[in-house]
Amino acid sequence: MIILHVAIPAPLQGSFDYLAPAHVDARQVWIGTRVRVPFGRRQVVGIVIGTATESRIERGRLKAAREVLDDAPVVPADLLAVTRWASDYYHHPLGEVLATALPVSLRNGQAAESPPLQQWRLTEAGRALSLAALKRAPRQAALWTLLHAHPAGLTAEALTAHHPRWRQTLRPLIEQEWVEMAELRLARASPRVAARESTLQLNADQAEAVRTLTELPDQYQAHLLEGVTGSGKTEVYLRLIEQVVSRGRQALVLVPEIALTPQLVARFRARFDAPLAVLHSGLSDKERLQAWIMARDGTAPIVLGTRSAVFTPLKHPGAILIDEEHDGSFKQQDGFRYHARDVAVWRARHLHIPIVLGSATPSLESLHNVAQGRYRLLHLPERAGAAQAPTLRVLDVRKTPLTGNLSAPLLAAIGAHLHAGNQVLLFLNRRGFAPTLLCHDCGWVAKCRRCDAHLTYHHGSRRLRCHHCGAEAPLDTSCPACNGDDLRPLGHGTERVETLLQERFPDYPVARIDRDSTRRKGALESLFDSALRGEYRILLGTQMLAKGHHLPGVTLAAILDADQGLFGVDFRGPERMAQLITQVAGRAGRGDKPGEVIIQTHHPDHPLLHVLLTRGYREFAAAALAERHEAQFPPYAHLALLRAEATGRDEPGRFLSAAAQAAPAGASVELLGPVPAPMEKRAGRYRAQLLIQAASRAPLHRFLETWLPALAALPLARKVRWSIDVDPMEML
Ligand code: ADP
Ligand code: ZN
Numbered sequence: 001m002i003i004l005h006v007a008i009p010a011p012l013q014g015s016f017d018y019l020a021p022a023h024v025d026a027r028q029v030w031i032g033t034r035v036r037v038p039f040g041r042r043q044v045v046g047i048v049i050g051t052a053t054e055s056r057i058e059r060g061r062l063k064a065a066r067e068v069l070d071d072a073p074v075v076p077a078d079l080l081a082v083t084r085w086a087s088d089y090y091h092h093p094l095g096e097v098l099a100t101a102l103p104v105s106l107r108n109g110q111a112a113e114s115p116p117l118q119q120w121r122l123t124e125a126g127r128a129l130s131l132a133a134l135k136r137a138p139r140q141a142a143l144w145t146l147l148h149a150h151p152a153g154l155t156a157e158a159l160t161a162h163h164p165r166w167r168q169t170l171r172p173l174i175e176q177e178w179v180e181m182a183e184l185r186l187a188r189a190s191p192r193v194a195a196r197e198s199t200l201q202l203n204a205d206q207a208e209a210v211r212t213l214t215e216l217p218d219q220y221q222a223h224l225l226e227g228v229t230g231s232g233k234t235e236v237y238l239r240l241i242e243q244v245v246s247r248g249r250q251a252l253v254l255v256p257e258i259a260l261t262p263q264l265v266a267r268f269r270a271r272f273d274a275p276l277a278v279l280h281s282g283l284s285d286k287e288r289l290q291a292w293i294m295a296r297d298g299t300a301p302i303v304l305g306t307r308s309a310v311f312t313p314l315k316h317p318g319a320i321l322i323d324e325e326h327d328g329s330f331k332q333q334d335g336f337r338y339h340a341r342d343v344a345v346w347r348a349r350h351l352h353i354p355i356v357l358g359s360a361t362p363s364l365e366s367l368h369n370v371a372q373g374r375y376r377l378l379h380l381p382e383r384a385g386a387a388q389a390p391t392l393r394v395l396d397v398r399k400t401p402l403t404g405n406l407s408a409p410l411l412a413a414i415g416a417h418l419h420a421g422n423q424v425l426l427f428l429n430r431r432g433f434a435p436t437l438l439c440h441d442c443g444w445v446a447k448c449r450r451c452d453a454h455l456t457y458h459h460g461s462r463r464l465r466c467h468h469c470g471a472e473a474p475l476d477t478s479c480p481a482c483n484g485d486d487l488r489p490l491g492h493g494t495e496r497v498e499t500l501l502q503e504r505f506p507d508y509p510v511a512r513i514d515r516d517s518t519r520r521k522g523a524l525e526s527l528f529d530s531a532l533r534g535e536y537r538i539l540l541g542t543q544m545l546a547k548g549h550h551l552p553g554v555t556l557a558a559i560l561d562a563d564q565g566l567f568g569v570d571f572r573g574p575e576r577m578a579q580l581i582t583q584v585a586g587r588a589g590r591g592d593k594p595g596e597v598i599i600q601t602h603h604p605d606h607p608l609l610h611v612l613l614t615r616g617y618r619e620f621a622a623a624a625l626a627e628r629h630e631a632q633f634p635p636y637a638h639l640a641l642l643r644a645e646a647t648g649r650d651e652p653g654r655f656l657s658a659a660a661q662a663a664p665a666g667a668s669v670e671l672l673g674p675v676p677a678p679m680e681k682r683a684g685r686y687r688a689q690l691l692i693q694a695a696s697r698a699p700l701h702r703f704l705e706t707w708l709p710a711l712a713a714l715p716l717a718r719k720v721r722w723s724i725d726v727d728p729m730e731m732l
């Protein structure tokens, strides 16, 4: 008798035992194939993760799988290995981890074959056309020129890289029968890869980095590529990838959510004439399956994606690259809480391939790993090419008159850079018009009913919005408490600063870039494109503006409020602030003209801020690590956070107290709490947390292994929602 161990996407640890379907020879059911099985009252798709000859369940009660969905494994051994590890490490059910790793259509039981690739190309009539025929339709003419240069046709994704709104433009061309859609099936054979030679001569530091990265291609080694903004990290990545694909291997490239833009994809396409598998959250199910299968079958030598792409199967793995490794978007903050960087490092080790983590502002964890000799450091201390490091000026704004939150010297500098014909970039990490709305007559403040938070006033929509739960209300003209009509916005968000700037510099158009102004698909891209063309002279925005984009026209970058994040409850606050400040500063002077950076602060003497501003990120990191060491925070200790939430105020705390009581005696971990979450009420639920701290990883994991299963049996476990977060990145 052969028993199938099946992983099922359900919040339960472990796998489930089934028999093979009656007419199927169980010996033919491979590990990694999908089966449809009865589960409770439902039927679900599970993955066979092992087989055995005995079961803990008695024979008569074992159920048979209904159907085997694949005749070959869908989940290759390498992917099964990494998901198993992640399931153990993050103490999350394997079935759910596998669900994260698989495209939706495979999860639903659809065929694991790649759907045909759709490509658009010119028809004969279309090719015969002359450009003059389209001279009154410049967008169509541009698209025609592009298609003319690619006789075999272009995929939707390739078209998007050049023309974000190509579908609209293409429609009339299709109606005229000048363009047609063709469906291709990709051959399984390895594709021809041609890397176009770069015209750049690497500088000595880049050459050294490339040499180190490529010297032992069949061995695991983690590298930290620390290079100031504009130092040519991307060029180093491209050279490494060139080497990898020239050996017939695949490169997996992970980037932060916000950095995966058509511009980046276009840069890769320009360099490599090879199929690119691009994976991000904006894909349709079909596109995602396509890209996944191209990676799995080795037809795509380069796989480029955001967080969850770390679970993409690779037929011929050659190297893993993570750009902006410090970025918070690599950590999933709900459900299966994993850190893609850490998963990637494990995976590279398992696959015996090199991995490179790149950043201008490496995470303290990675710097610590360098200090411990676990990662090798590659350093690019200078900007590549002709660009110079910007000059930095700290403006102590205490007691100085402000226009909104703009000091006179900053306004003067903005004016000077604009008059000189340049662009300025202003960073403020707060969207909306004002973070608080106050009644001047009675002191009433607009608060969210479902959260412990103020409502933000949005002027454009004339609404109050909660940035924590999304609740919205129209703006009343009078105070709900006293009926007075003197309601005043307090504080400054991007919307308000935009208004101030427009009043002050009426001749210079302002682009505001934040989550509100970029909600529409493609809006962020078109704002950046217009900025690149110089249509906007002032760029004002939140984190979205701080990352990734190369805007050579910007000569002044300013941080309007460097103090945000210095005094928060999260011990990672200063690290995040330092990274943001450094990234924003790196936006200035990336072209031929020298750059200037201005930083407004009320706390020029804050020790960490002071070190950052006078001596740079490296020294800041050393000081911040010393503080972490002192306080026994990561990376000098290892944490897990047990969170609980419920509609009743007391339940989360009571559950966590019972959980703490249930801790096995003698474990070498410390339990801190329970305490209410820093924002206790959020989206109508009360939240509390219990911190588990250990000096090293092994005892932490041993503890969680025995403790977590016991929690499910606690009487309160069904009254609260609870979850475990291993290596939590946010203490909220
Ligand atoms: P990073 O990724 O470190 O911010 P990039 O790779 O985007 O830096 O490079 C910044 C700019 O410098 C780009 O315009 C790039 O073409 C240019 N660059 C990179 N390496 C060199 C080099 N060796 N010589 C001249 N210019 C270079
Ligand atoms: Zn009032």
Ligand code: ZN
Residues within 6 Å of the ligand: 448, 449, 450, 451, 453, 466, 467, 468, 469, 470, 471, 682, 683
């Ligand atoms: Zn709210």
